Amino acid sequence: MSEASHGHADGHGHHGPAYLAHHFETPAQQFDAAKLGMWLFLAQELLFFSGLFVAYLVFRMWYPEAFSVCSHELDWRMGGMNTLVLLFSSLTAVLAVRSAQLGEKGKTSAFLLVTVACACIFLVVKYFEYSHKFHAGLLPGKFFAPVAGHTVASVFPPGSASFFSIYFMATGVHGVHVIVGIGVLLWIWRRNESGEFSKDFWTPVDLSALYWHLVDLIWIYLFPFLYLID
């Protein structure tokens, strides 16, 4: 049988470097497959969030006044800070990939941890935002009951409850993705610490940074749509 590879020529002998999985012929093929797989996964993540964005668009079309009024209940400074924090974390994520490509284990770990720290800052700010909403009674759907004196507006137009339904669903699902991202980045940090990555093999760092960029990108859209309506 013609052989394109000598993979099994010597039984259990060398198939390739340790990071090359058994079913791939070459590291290049493995890398291409990993990248393609990750981009496909990100495509479906985008479609998942697009459902929430469509819901947002539809409700904003129906209740423009409510959306404008409720948007002012959100603190654009806190949202803005979170935006800057995430943007910075995307920078540190890509610097982590760069360091991994250069084989700089220490710097890779450092950049990964800074990214995680930024994610944690994001979540802390989110916590303060959410608890403010809870105290002010600005809750979704059936639970919408604004507390006088705790809100910017004194009168809430119809559809205001829907705004907060969308707000909590969208930022909540995004927040879950941030938490997952923290887990993933910490896992990659541990693998880096154990010496798994090198100049020749840094794919997992690359892929996890890609995921993190998507999480950042989603927020880049959420922020103006929710916080900056007029």
Add this chain to the structure above:
Amino acid sequence: MATAVASTEEHPNYLTHETGWKSWAFTLDHKRIGLMYLAAILLAFLAGGIFALLVRTELAFRGETIMGPTWYNKSFTLHGAIMVFLFIIPSIPGALGNFFLPIMLGAKDVAFPRLNLASFYIYLLGAGFLLYSILTNAVDTGWTFYTPYSANSSTSVMSTTLGVFILGFSSILTGVNFVTTIHTMRAPGLHWRRLPLFVWGQYATSVIQVLATPVLAVTVLLLTIEHGFHLGIFDPKLGGDPVLFQHFFWFYSHPAVYIMILPGMAVVNELIATFTRRAIFGYMFVAMSSVSLALLGFLVWGHHMFVAGMSEYSTMVFSALTFLVAIPSGVKVFNWTATLYKGSISFASPMLWALSFLFLFTIGGLTGLFLGTLSVDVHLHDTYFVVAHFHYVMVGGTVMGFVGGLHYWWPKMTGKMYNETLARIAWFLVFIGFNITFMSQFVMGSQGMPRRYWDYLERFRMMHGFSSIGALILGVGFTIMLIMFIMSLKSGKKAPRNPWGSAGFEWNTTTPPHPHNFEATPVIRRGPYDYHLATEEELAST
């Protein structure tokens, strides 16, 4: 494929080279994962089938027969949910796709074997949620979960929708795996225009799985939260819109029906090529029609909602697009028919299923056009005409394709042959039973019999009686098939490497296949249907 074929002397095969439950539970071998999927989906088919028999038994006579209206609603809901989510969507990709896609590509496995195993366990987890919800106040909303009823129902909507959410991930990850495998792991010489059409069909299916399923995920997530926390997105009393739910739901669920049919069509390509002993006529047209279905399938979801209250203008657009999406399916049927013409046709049991597909899918597809015609749909929407239409395409189409593929590839997977006489008897009963069950439903539906009704008017009594008898015959047919396959496992004749004399690439492996599929990566020098280029040794069926 390559110049020499695998020897048939004693060789390690994927079934025997490792034993013990752990070698199955933690396997990374796509073939073993495929078999585990096969077992799971066949169990799901049994469960869904039992609910179908419950429904048809209740409807066999007027008034209450074996259950009251609430349990009737639960029965048809569970029949639909189990069949759609636990059986038909995972069936061909999970069982046959997993098994044969890498082999047809000349690869040792899929791109992400661990993700593949994870997909299977995620499927089991989702199935577990569904089972839990069945046992604790089963849903009665219909598998379509329309709001506001589903958002307010006291039945176990949340665990069911969470189960569906989880199952969706199994589907998505399989799609990611297959697309990546097809792009990056083809053997040398296997360019796109030489791919088996089974692979093209799986590719198109996987693209839809990746792009459409997340929309279902967000839909059921919103429904779950709506049900649990009264979010108010779909509930008019809280400022929401129930038609918005329908848009969200059908935006996935229409492409989902292409996830269901494309694999069936993918199998039929292989069956018709082998059993007419020639290349599929119009190969590129058939390949591209799969891709077109994947794309066009995203544009027609509104045809499920013509009478839901959408604008007339949008219903016109959706109707026009629905007519457009019928074309690629028509292209396939014409090309398959052209392949039959002057082909060397064999009526071995797998071919009986393929021919049934041609006939029954055509009926199902054509009746879809009746439903896509606005003025006609006003009368036919939510009648038995719709029920008959989708059973003709899903059962007469996909299930026929799946069962045909199961028969065809059974010897390769198990190393055993099955009893051909029993196979023919089973086919005959299923074919007859299916048509009796569902042809009568076209008639009833056009006469106004609504769907999902527990009871009916006197004038439908005879048709319902026929339909239920048909269902019984169907059940007997499938039971005989089950017995046949069990007998094959216990005492079937040893299968040769290529019992059907096919030129397909997968028949060049040993029977059953080597654990890593090939001794060494093959080099592809011809197409999978090039009977004039294949050697006698490759095509030998003994």
